Amino acid sequence: MQIDTTRHTNRLIVHVRETRIDAASAIEFKEQMRSITQSTALPVLLDLSCVTFIDSSGLGAVVAVRKALDPGRLLELAGLTPAVEKVFRLTRMDSVFPILPALPADLPDDLRDAV
Amino acid sequence: MPSEPQDKTTRLTIPSDAHQVRLALCTLFDALATGPLPPDTRDTAQIVLAEALNNIVEHAYGTERGEIEVTLHTSATGLHCQIADFGRPMPGGILPEGRLSLPHLMADLPEGGFGWHLIRSLSQDLRYRYEGGCNRLEFRIESQQSAL
Numbered sequence: 001m002q003i004d005t006t007r008h009t010n011r012l013i014v015h016v017r018e019t020r021i022d023a024a025s026a027i028e029f030k031e032q033m034r035s036i037t038q039s040t041a042l043p044v045l046l047d048l049s050c051v052t053f054i055d056s057s058g059l060g061a062v063v064a065v066r067k068a069l070d071p072g073r074l075l076e077l078a079g080l081t082p083a084v085e086k087v088f089r090l091t092r093m094d095s096v097f098p099i100l101p102a103l104p105a106d107l108p109d110d111l112r113d114a115v
Numbered sequence: 116m117p118s119e120p121q122d123k124t125t126r127l128t129i130p131s132d133a134h135q136v137r138l139a140l141c142t143l144f145d146a147l148a149t150g151p152l153p154p155d156t157r158d159t160a161q162i163v164l165a166e167a168l169n170n171i172v173e174h175a176y177g178t179e180r181g182e183i184e185v186t187l188h189t190s191a192t193g194l195h196c197q198i199a200d201f202g203r204p205m206p207g208g209i210l211p212e213g214r215l216s217l218p219h220l221m222a223d224l225p226e227g228g229f230g231w232h233l234i235r236s237l238s239q240d241l242r243y244r245y246e247g248g249c250n251r252l253e254f255r256i257e258s259q260q261s262a263l
Contacts, residue, residue: 023169024133053140053158055165056229064226071221083158090236091229092217 001028005036011074012042013103016051021058029058033065041073047103049079054087066097078103121151122190129168129183131176131202136168136183143187151191153258159237160194160256166230167198167252175202175250193257204245210252 002017014036021029037044046062048054054062066075078100080088088094125146129139144161152160164185171183184199205211213231218224235241238254245251 020137022133022137022165023172024137053161053165055162055169056227056233057169059229060226063224067222067224067226082155083162086158087162087229087233090233091215096217096221096224 001025001032003029003032003036007040007042010043011045012037012040013045013047015047015049019050020053021051021061022053022055023057026057026061030061030064033061034068037065037069041070043074043076044069045076045078045100045103047079048077048084049081049103051084052081054084056087056091059087059091059093062097063093074098076100122188123150125185125187125189127185127187129185131172131179131181131183131200133169133172136165136172139168139185140165143185147189150189152189152194156193156256156258160196163234163238163254163256164196164198166234167196167254170230171198171200171202171250175200175204177203191258193255195253195255197251197253199252200250201248202250204250205243208245210241210243 004015004017006013006015014033016029018025062077069075076098079102080099085094088097088099125143127139127143129135140161143164144157147157147160168183168185175181179202181200181202186197188195211231213233213235215229215232234254237256239257241252241254243250243252
């Protein structure tokens with residue numbers, strides 16, 4: 001499963017580069033997210049803009065990622081496509097996760113790490 | 116029901132396995148992309164079908180091998196789906212209620228149990244019966260669901 005990250009000074013953006021988070025990939029997604037989020041203490045923004053389909057196993061995996069984080073640590077979601085948005089809304093997970101309408105495409109330069 | 120030119124019936128046999136279910140869904144819904152169903156109805160149908168199939172893989176067959184037979188009939192008014200498997204029947208012979216309960220504490224959030232809630236929320240005329248060693252589930256997805 002391809003997941004990559006962009007590290008900014010105030011948050012870690014995690015880009016899921018797959019079209020599906022489903023029963024076939026939920027465990028792998030959880031494991032990769034665990035190791036990615038353990039590498040830093042930054043707030044996390046999960047970019048789901050490539051994901052066109054999520055099922056209840058995939059949703060459960062996102063919930064598991066949230067529960068594995070320190071309760072005070074922010075996990076935001078962005079870039080929900082229509083089918084993904086529908087699953088979050090019908091299960092009321094849209095009231096559990098802060099959801100940004102779109103990925104902040106142009107983060108100001110001062111938010112970016114000088115690499 | 117009279118058949119319109121754009122009506123289409125698709126039959127598919129899927130081995131009971133999460134990766135095979137994914138493959139089947141991708142094949143089915145790629146093919147439906149050119150059909151009469153609006154995108155929102157296609158999304159709804161894929162969510163319901165995925166939950167029904169994953170449930171069979173995880174609970175009806177579990178670790179056993181088996182096959183799932185899917186018949187999809189699509190038309191301008193929506194989609195009718197029939198699913199058959201030869202795994203274990205539903206406990207008590209009835210479908211789970213799929214009631215959603217959200218706890219106040221993040222730590223108590225459920226990581227599963229959303230499936231039947233999604234199926235019941237998004238489908239119409241949901242029916243289940245077990246006869247002759249066969250689970251039969253059927254449902255309809257109406258095309259006018261843009262409000263959901």
